[in-house]
Amino acid sequence: MATHHSRSAARMMMAPAVIVLLGWMLIPLTMTLYFSFKKYLPLRGGDLGWTGFDNYTRFISSSAFLPSVQATLIIVGGVLVITVVLGVLLALLLDQPMWGQGIVRVLVIAPFFVMPTVSGLVWKNMFMDPVNGLLAHLWKFFGATPVEWLSHASLQSIIMITSWQWLPFATLILLTAIQSLDREQLEAAEMDGAPPLKRFTYIILPHLSRAIAVVILIQTIFLLSIFAEIFVTTAGSFGTRTLTYLIYQRVLESQNVGLGSAGGVYAIILANIVAIFLMRIVGKSLDT
């Protein structure tokens, strides 16, 4: 794209994609902003005119707001920690030469192909059910009282289900990163007298830092908006009401579009704060 001519040609050919993308992003954003300044109750009178920042103050002063932000952050943080730690361990394991490697790798990736709704239901009914669930049977086998997962350890359960879903993604990215590590570096470290654990901390982990950064960034984007897993399991009760879920309840259960839209704007702000924060911590390893 050196010449003036080819540059303008490129611009013209990229235009449709850019316009579609802009529309895709701008229309919902504008509509959210528009409704957030309105009193709009579809079943109770419809559009009742402008209200200024009323929706914003009401959303933030609701007793459900802070707990929902907290729940969101706990779920995102918990899933990130679990998937990254287990992902690194699994990737190390899968990198070892072993019998049936191909099949094992496919099995590890499999959960990623299960739809969130399905995996939520499978976990709820087949694993976590306090009467018939597999975990309940396991607990009983050891003579313990089965845990009522979704009501007594609700956040942990959601974190567990979501981690199970996202672990394959983390593992896959980290595995390819491990495979790109120059074997001679490990051998050099071995000759330099580094035992396996030191080789991991001094050679493998720094090599993985970039991949870990990518995993964290991508997962955060998706995890901030998880919904199906909560919808089909606890339906937002027992302290699992995330910001996304709260917005859903405001719009569809309370039929208050204006209030929900204001929540949506807060969600955008929260996502950006988290993103900036992460970029600060994690982005550094992306530069080098």
Place this chain on the structure above:
Amino acid sequence: MGRIVLDKVSKSFGTTEVIPPLDLTIEEGEFAVFVGPSGCGKSTLLRLIAGLEDVSGGVVKINGEDATAVPPAKRGLAMVFQSYALYPHMSVRKNIAFPLRMAKLDKSEIKQRVEDAASVLNLTDYLDRRPGQLSGGQRQRVAIGRAIVREPEAFLFDEPLSNLDAALRVGMRLEISELHKRLATTMIYVTHDQVEAMTMADKIVVLQAGVIEQVGSPLELYRSPRNKFVAGFIGSPKMNLLEGSEAARYNAHTIGIRPEHLTVSTDGNGWQGVVGVSEHLGSDTFLHVQCDDFEPTLTVRADGELDLDYGARVSITPDLNHLHLFDHDGQRIG
């Protein structure tokens, strides 16, 4: 310290035997070079000595002690890899200090040793850079620095210069030789470049397909190669090898004569031939001569100032004192 003995060491990968049982002794303080064509098992042999690869049979002894089951870190050997294998996320200082940190030396001692090594290798100005910000030759020196700080029993080099350009290679060759003279530590050096082997080695080990063809000093190998393979491999340009009726005159299957032991003249009664390409190096000229009586072209070393045109007729006389004779199996007979 630093005597390495291989006793009937062999190595197979699965069912393919890469190195049949071989015996080899590398004396203390010696500069030994493993040389051979690509894929002949040089790196494998070096890795067996380093302990990065398990032997399939035989015993590796270091300083008289059986080291076959000793892990690489405990063998007291330092290795310089072909790819340098520097740690990309650590500064040069940390790279060089790494083996010392692993050995849990105290901070001031580490600092001292790293700075000593850096000044020996002219790296003092680069200590705070990352490997990615260095040139190939500098990276090479960092890799050597990382090896020398440990004060090992022996150094193992696996084709350390093959990624450098020709001029730098000559320079680094000298530096490594000098380092060897200064440290007087055993060094084992793998290369497929016979010039490196000839210029650096106290002892050359010529390998082919995992088998040791000959062990000896550079001049021994040059003067009396034990077989046709060594004859063709050592010396640059290559020895001329002739078969057929010329060889039969000396009761041999093959005769060999080095380019420097042939004399070219315009009016003699040696082998008659036509000059093909001539390569002028300044100090010497290498002529490729197609003789009338036999097929292979002869390479002849002549005076640098000699100017013969393409297609000129010449006569070539071999120096019979330097004629190498080989039998049917390629073994030396005289």
